[in-house]
Amino acid sequence: MYTAASFAAGFVFGLGLLVSGMVNPAKVLGFLDLAGAWDPSLALVMAGAVAVGAAAFAYMKRRTRTLLGAPVLLPTPRRIDRRLILGSLVFGVGWGLAGICPGPALVLAGAGSAKGLAFLAAVIAGNGVFEFLEKRKRVAAGLAPTRSS
Amino acid sequence: MSIDWNAFTPASAVIGGAIIGVAVALFVVLNGRIAGVSGILGGLARPQAGDISWRVAFVVGLIAAPLAWGLLAALPEIRVDTSYPVLVAAGLLVGVGTRYGGGCTSGHGICGVSRASPRSIAATVAFMAAGFATVYVVRHLIPS
Numbered sequence: 001m002y003t004a005a006s007f008a009a010g011f012v013f014g015l016g017l018l019v020s021g022m023v024n025p026a027k028v029l030g031f032l033d034l035a036g037a038w039d040p041s042l043a044l045v046m047a048g049a050v051a052v053g054a055a056a057f058a059y060m061k062r063r064t065r066t067l068l069g070a071p072v073l074l075p076t077p078r079r080i081d082r083r084l085i086l087g088s089l090v091f092g093v094g095w096g097l098a099g100i101c102p103g104p105a106l107v108l109a110g111a112g113s114a115k116g117l118a119f120l121a122a123v124i125a126g127n128g129v130f131e132f133l134e135k136r137k138r139v140a141a142g143l144a145p146t147r148s149s
Numbered sequence: 150m151s152i153d154w155n156a157f158t159p160a161s162a163v164i165g166g167a168i169i170g171v172a173v174a175l176f177v178v179l180n181g182r183i184a185g186v187s188g189i190l191g192g193l194a195r196p197q198a199g200d201i202s203w204r205v206a207f208v209v210g211l212i213a214a215p216l217a218w219g220l221l222a223a224l225p226e227i228r229v230d231t232s233y234p235v236l237v238a239a240g241l242l243v244g245v246g247t248r249y250g251g252g253c254t255s256g257h258g259i260c261g262v263s264r265a266s267p268r269s270i271a272a273t274v275a276f277m278a279a280g281f282a283t284v285y286v287v288r289h290l291i292p293s
Contacts, residue, residue: 005179006203010210011217013172013184013255018218018225020165021158026228030156032284037153041162046258048166049173053263056174060181072181074264075251080271087249088257088272091187092279094242097287098231101254102186102247103211105240108227110212111219115229119240123187126244127194 001068014107020045023107025099032096173260176207185256186211187247250276 021027022045030039057074064072095101100108100119108116176184180203189204215224231239247253250272252261257276261269 002180003202003206005175007206007210007213009172009176009180009184010207011172011214012175012210013169013186013207014211014214015218016165016168016170016172017211018165018214019168020162021225022165023215024225024227026226026230027156029284030153032280033288034150034281035285035289037156038150039153039156041156041158044159044162045166045169046262048163049169049259050166050263052167052170053173053259054265056170056177057260057264060177066177066179066181068179070179070181072177074177074181074183075266075268078267080268083249084251084268084272085275087246087251088275089250089279090242090246091250091253092246092276093283094239094244094246095254095276096280096283097242098236098239099229100236100239101243102190103253103255105243106186106190106208106211107215108229111215111224111227113227113229115231115233115236116227118233119236119243122237122240123190123244123247124194126241126246127191127248128244129241130191130245130248131194 002070005068013103014110016049017104017107020048023104023111025104027099028095028101028104029099032099169255169259170263173255173263177260183252183256183260185252185260187243187253188251188256191244191248246276 017023021041027039028042031042060072066072098119102123105116105120105123109120173184176182189207192200192204218224252269252272257269257272262273
Protein backbone atom coordinates (compact mmCIF):
# COMPACT_ATOMS: atom_id res chain seq x y z
CA MET A 1 0.00 0.00 0.00
CA TYR A 2 2.83 2.35 0.92
CA THR A 3 4.59 1.71 -2.39
CA ALA A 4 1.32 2.04 -4.35
CA ALA A 5 0.64 5.40 -2.69
CA SER A 6 4.13 6.51 -3.64
CA PHE A 7 3.50 5.56 -7.26
CA ALA A 8 0.19 7.45 -7.21
CA ALA A 9 1.85 10.58 -5.84
CA GLY A 10 4.58 10.45 -8.50
CA PHE A 11 2.00 9.84 -11.23
CA VAL A 12 -0.25 12.73 -10.17
CA PHE A 13 2.85 14.93 -9.82
CA GLY A 14 3.77 14.08 -13.41
CA LEU A 15 0.25 14.89 -14.64
CA GLY A 16 0.44 18.25 -12.88
CA LEU A 17 3.76 19.01 -14.55
CA LEU A 18 2.24 18.15 -17.95
CA VAL A 19 -0.93 20.23 -17.41
CA SER A 20 1.05 23.21 -16.09
CA GLY A 21 3.40 23.28 -19.07
CA MET A 22 6.44 22.98 -16.81
CA VAL A 23 7.77 19.95 -18.71
CA ASN A 24 8.46 22.33 -21.58
CA PRO A 25 11.97 23.73 -20.99
CA ALA A 26 11.27 26.64 -23.35
CA LYS A 27 8.43 27.72 -21.04
CA VAL A 28 10.55 27.47 -17.89
CA LEU A 29 13.30 29.53 -19.54
CA GLY A 30 10.62 32.05 -20.56
CA PHE A 31 9.93 32.52 -16.84
CA LEU A 32 13.62 32.83 -15.95
CA ASP A 33 14.20 35.43 -18.69
CA LEU A 34 13.15 38.51 -16.74
CA ALA A 35 14.86 40.86 -19.20
CA GLY A 36 13.23 39.31 -22.27
CA ALA A 37 9.62 38.53 -23.16
CA TRP A 38 8.62 37.29 -19.72
CA ASP A 39 6.23 34.36 -19.18
CA PRO A 40 4.98 34.52 -15.55
CA SER A 41 3.28 31.08 -15.72
CA LEU A 42 5.78 29.31 -13.42
CA ALA A 43 4.92 31.69 -10.57
CA LEU A 44 1.25 30.68 -10.85
CA VAL A 45 2.19 26.99 -10.90
CA MET A 46 4.08 27.51 -7.64
CA ALA A 47 1.15 29.47 -6.17
CA GLY A 48 -1.36 26.75 -7.08
CA ALA A 49 0.86 23.98 -5.71
CA VAL A 50 1.71 25.84 -2.50
CA ALA A 51 -1.95 26.69 -1.81
CA VAL A 52 -2.91 22.99 -1.82
CA GLY A 53 0.36 21.83 -0.24
CA ALA A 54 0.13 24.28 2.66
CA ALA A 55 -3.29 22.92 3.64
CA ALA A 56 -1.97 19.34 3.60
CA PHE A 57 1.12 20.16 5.69
CA ALA A 58 -0.99 22.16 8.16
CA TYR A 59 -3.27 19.13 8.58
CA MET A 60 -0.30 16.78 9.08
CA LYS A 61 1.30 19.06 11.67
CA ARG A 62 -1.05 17.64 14.33
CA ARG A 63 -0.39 14.02 13.41
CA THR A 64 2.49 11.63 14.06
CA ARG A 65 1.14 8.88 11.80
CA THR A 66 -0.17 9.10 8.25
CA LEU A 67 -3.59 7.85 7.13
CA LEU A 68 -1.81 4.59 6.20
CA GLY A 69 -0.31 4.38 9.70
CA ALA A 70 3.20 5.17 8.49
CA PRO A 71 5.43 7.51 10.51
CA VAL A 72 5.56 11.16 9.46
CA LEU A 73 9.14 11.84 8.35
CA LEU A 74 9.49 15.54 7.67
CA PRO A 75 12.85 17.37 7.70
CA THR A 76 13.69 19.11 10.96
CA PRO A 77 16.95 21.07 10.28
CA ARG A 78 16.41 24.82 10.47
CA ARG A 79 19.95 26.14 10.03
CA ILE A 80 20.68 28.08 6.88
CA ASP A 81 24.30 27.20 6.11
CA ARG A 82 26.80 27.63 3.32
CA ARG A 83 26.16 24.12 2.02
CA LEU A 84 22.45 24.86 1.51
CA ILE A 85 23.03 28.17 -0.25
CA LEU A 86 26.00 27.14 -2.42
CA GLY A 87 24.28 23.90 -3.44
CA SER A 88 21.11 25.78 -4.35
CA LEU A 89 23.10 28.35 -6.36
CA VAL A 90 24.83 25.56 -8.32
CA PHE A 91 21.44 23.93 -8.93
CA GLY A 92 20.04 27.28 -10.11
CA VAL A 93 22.83 27.71 -12.67
CA GLY A 94 22.12 24.25 -14.11
CA TRP A 95 18.37 24.95 -14.09
CA GLY A 96 18.96 28.24 -15.89
CA LEU A 97 21.15 26.60 -18.54
CA ALA A 98 18.64 23.89 -19.44
CA GLY A 99 15.24 24.97 -18.12
CA ILE A 100 14.89 21.48 -16.65
CA CYS A 101 14.82 20.39 -12.99
CA PRO A 102 14.65 16.80 -11.66
CA GLY A 103 10.85 16.28 -11.78
CA PRO A 104 10.39 17.43 -15.38
CA ALA A 105 13.57 15.52 -16.34
CA LEU A 106 11.82 12.25 -15.40
CA VAL A 107 8.63 13.25 -17.22
CA LEU A 108 10.66 14.21 -20.31
CA ALA A 109 12.37 10.82 -20.16
CA GLY A 110 8.94 9.13 -20.06
CA ALA A 111 7.83 11.28 -22.98
CA GLY A 112 10.70 9.83 -24.99
CA SER A 113 12.69 13.04 -25.30
CA ALA A 114 16.30 12.15 -26.18
CA LYS A 115 17.52 15.48 -24.79
CA GLY A 116 15.51 14.88 -21.62
CA LEU A 117 17.17 11.48 -21.23
CA ALA A 118 20.64 12.97 -21.74
CA PHE A 119 19.90 15.58 -19.07
CA LEU A 120 18.53 12.92 -16.68
CA ALA A 121 21.64 10.74 -17.20
CA ALA A 122 23.80 13.75 -16.32
CA VAL A 123 21.73 14.41 -13.17
CA ILE A 124 22.25 10.79 -12.08
CA ALA A 125 25.98 11.11 -12.84
CA GLY A 126 25.97 14.31 -10.74
CA ASN A 127 24.40 12.35 -7.87
CA GLY A 128 27.24 9.88 -8.24
CA VAL A 129 29.80 12.70 -8.05
CA PHE A 130 28.11 13.94 -4.86
CA GLU A 131 28.17 10.47 -3.27
CA PHE A 132 31.85 10.07 -4.22
CA LEU A 133 32.82 13.44 -2.72
CA GLU A 134 30.84 12.76 0.46
CA LYS A 135 32.44 9.34 0.87
CA ARG A 136 35.91 10.81 0.37
CA LYS A 137 35.13 13.46 2.99
CA ARG A 138 34.03 10.81 5.49
CA VAL A 139 37.15 8.76 4.88
CA ALA A 140 39.37 11.86 5.19
CA ALA A 141 37.64 12.67 8.48
CA GLY A 142 38.68 9.22 9.73
CA LEU A 143 35.14 7.92 9.83
CA ALA A 144 34.25 4.52 8.50
CA PRO A 145 32.34 4.84 5.23
CA THR A 146 28.66 4.15 5.77
CA ARG A 147 27.81 0.67 4.66
CA SER A 148 25.46 0.53 1.78
CA SER A 149 23.39 -2.57 1.52
CA MET B 150 10.37 43.73 -18.09
CA SER B 151 7.59 43.04 -20.58
CA ILE B 152 5.08 40.25 -20.17
CA ASP B 153 4.76 37.86 -23.11
CA TRP B 154 0.97 37.64 -23.14
CA ASN B 155 0.98 35.05 -25.94
CA ALA B 156 3.13 32.64 -23.92
CA PHE B 157 1.45 33.30 -20.56
CA THR B 158 -1.00 30.49 -19.67
CA PRO B 159 -2.52 31.48 -16.31
CA ALA B 160 -5.38 28.95 -16.22
CA SER B 161 -3.39 25.81 -17.03
CA ALA B 162 -0.59 27.07 -14.76
CA VAL B 163 -2.87 27.39 -11.72
CA ILE B 164 -4.73 24.13 -12.45
CA GLY B 165 -1.50 22.21 -13.14
CA GLY B 166 0.01 23.73 -10.01
CA ALA B 167 -3.00 22.62 -7.95
CA ILE B 168 -2.63 19.07 -9.34
CA ILE B 169 1.03 19.12 -8.26
CA GLY B 170 -0.26 20.30 -4.87
CA VAL B 171 -2.60 17.29 -4.73
CA ALA B 172 0.39 15.01 -5.40
CA VAL B 173 2.33 16.71 -2.59
CA ALA B 174 -0.71 16.34 -0.31
CA LEU B 175 -1.15 12.64 -1.16
CA PHE B 176 2.50 11.97 -0.45
CA VAL B 177 2.53 13.61 2.98
CA VAL B 178 -0.92 12.38 4.07
CA LEU B 179 -0.28 8.76 3.01
CA ASN B 180 3.51 8.35 3.02
CA GLY B 181 4.45 11.04 5.52
CA ARG B 182 7.20 12.36 3.28
CA ILE B 183 8.26 15.42 1.34
CA ALA B 184 7.67 15.06 -2.40
CA GLY B 185 11.17 16.24 -3.26
CA VAL B 186 12.21 14.68 -6.54
CA SER B 187 15.98 15.28 -6.26
CA GLY B 188 16.06 13.66 -2.82
CA ILE B 189 13.87 10.72 -3.84
CA LEU B 190 16.02 10.09 -6.92
CA GLY B 191 19.29 10.84 -5.13
CA GLY B 192 18.52 8.31 -2.40
CA LEU B 193 18.79 5.63 -5.05
CA ALA B 194 22.45 6.55 -5.67
CA ARG B 195 23.27 4.95 -2.32
CA PRO B 196 20.49 2.41 -1.85
CA GLN B 197 19.63 1.32 1.70
CA ALA B 198 17.62 -1.84 2.43
CA GLY B 199 13.91 -1.14 2.91
CA ASP B 200 14.26 2.32 1.42
CA ILE B 201 14.22 1.46 -2.26
CA SER B 202 10.76 0.39 -3.42
CA TRP B 203 8.86 3.58 -2.50
CA ARG B 204 11.56 5.67 -4.20
CA VAL B 205 11.42 3.58 -7.36
CA ALA B 206 7.60 3.70 -7.30
CA PHE B 207 7.55 7.51 -7.14
CA VAL B 208 10.10 7.80 -9.96
CA VAL B 209 8.19 5.27 -12.08
CA GLY B 210 4.99 7.25 -11.43
CA LEU B 211 6.60 10.39 -12.86
CA ILE B 212 7.84 8.48 -15.91
CA ALA B 213 4.46 6.75 -16.37
CA ALA B 214 2.48 10.02 -16.42
CA PRO B 215 3.44 11.05 -19.97
CA LEU B 216 3.05 7.43 -21.16
CA ALA B 217 -0.54 7.28 -19.86
CA TRP B 218 -1.22 10.79 -21.17
CA GLY B 219 0.06 9.78 -24.61
CA LEU B 220 -2.48 6.93 -24.78
CA LEU B 221 -5.38 9.37 -24.47
CA ALA B 222 -4.18 12.61 -26.01
CA ALA B 223 -1.28 14.30 -27.74
CA LEU B 224 1.49 15.33 -25.36
CA PRO B 225 1.84 19.09 -24.77
CA GLU B 226 4.56 21.00 -26.58
CA ILE B 227 8.12 20.16 -25.50
CA ARG B 228 10.85 22.34 -26.93
CA VAL B 229 14.48 21.87 -25.91
CA ASP B 230 16.69 24.41 -27.68
CA THR B 231 19.72 23.75 -25.47
CA SER B 232 22.56 21.80 -27.14
CA TYR B 233 23.64 18.40 -25.84
CA PRO B 234 26.98 19.55 -24.33
CA VAL B 235 25.23 22.34 -22.40
CA LEU B 236 22.42 19.97 -21.33
CA VAL B 237 24.95 17.50 -19.92
CA ALA B 238 26.83 20.25 -18.07
CA ALA B 239 23.51 21.56 -16.74
CA GLY B 240 22.44 18.08 -15.61
CA LEU B 241 25.71 17.58 -13.72
CA LEU B 242 25.27 20.94 -11.95
CA VAL B 243 21.67 20.03 -11.07
CA GLY B 244 22.71 16.56 -9.88
CA VAL B 245 25.45 17.88 -7.60
CA GLY B 246 23.81 21.15 -6.53
CA THR B 247 20.47 19.66 -5.49
CA ARG B 248 22.22 17.12 -3.25
CA TYR B 249 24.38 19.71 -1.48
CA GLY B 250 21.40 22.06 -1.30
CA GLY B 251 19.17 19.24 -0.03
CA GLY B 252 16.39 19.83 -2.51
CA CYS B 253 15.13 21.27 -5.77
CA THR B 254 12.07 23.05 -7.13
CA SER B 255 9.74 20.40 -5.68
CA GLY B 256 11.26 19.71 -2.24
CA HIS B 257 12.30 23.27 -1.39
CA GLY B 258 10.28 25.34 -3.85
CA ILE B 259 6.88 23.69 -3.34
CA CYS B 260 6.98 21.50 -0.21
CA GLY B 261 9.34 23.64 1.86
CA VAL B 262 7.61 26.88 0.97
CA SER B 263 4.24 25.20 1.77
CA ARG B 264 5.63 24.41 5.23
CA ALA B 265 7.11 27.91 5.57
CA SER B 266 10.52 26.31 6.22
CA PRO B 267 13.16 29.08 6.50
CA ARG B 268 15.79 26.77 4.95
CA SER B 269 13.61 26.05 1.95
CA ILE B 270 12.68 29.70 1.47
CA ALA B 271 16.39 30.61 1.51
CA ALA B 272 17.19 27.78 -0.93
CA THR B 273 14.35 28.82 -3.25
CA VAL B 274 15.52 32.45 -3.28
CA ALA B 275 19.07 31.21 -4.05
CA PHE B 276 18.20 28.88 -6.95
CA MET B 277 15.70 31.33 -8.43
CA ALA B 278 18.29 34.12 -8.31
CA ALA B 279 20.92 31.87 -9.89
CA GLY B 280 18.42 30.80 -12.57
CA PHE B 281 17.49 34.40 -13.41
CA ALA B 282 21.16 35.42 -13.51
CA THR B 283 22.15 32.46 -15.69
CA VAL B 284 19.43 33.10 -18.27
CA TYR B 285 20.35 36.79 -18.29
CA VAL B 286 23.98 35.96 -19.03
CA VAL B 287 23.16 33.33 -21.65
CA ARG B 288 20.50 35.33 -23.49
CA HIS B 289 21.55 38.94 -23.05
CA LEU B 290 25.28 39.10 -22.39
CA ILE B 291 26.80 36.33 -24.52
CA PRO B 292 26.52 37.31 -28.20
CA SER B 293 25.04 34.47 -30.21
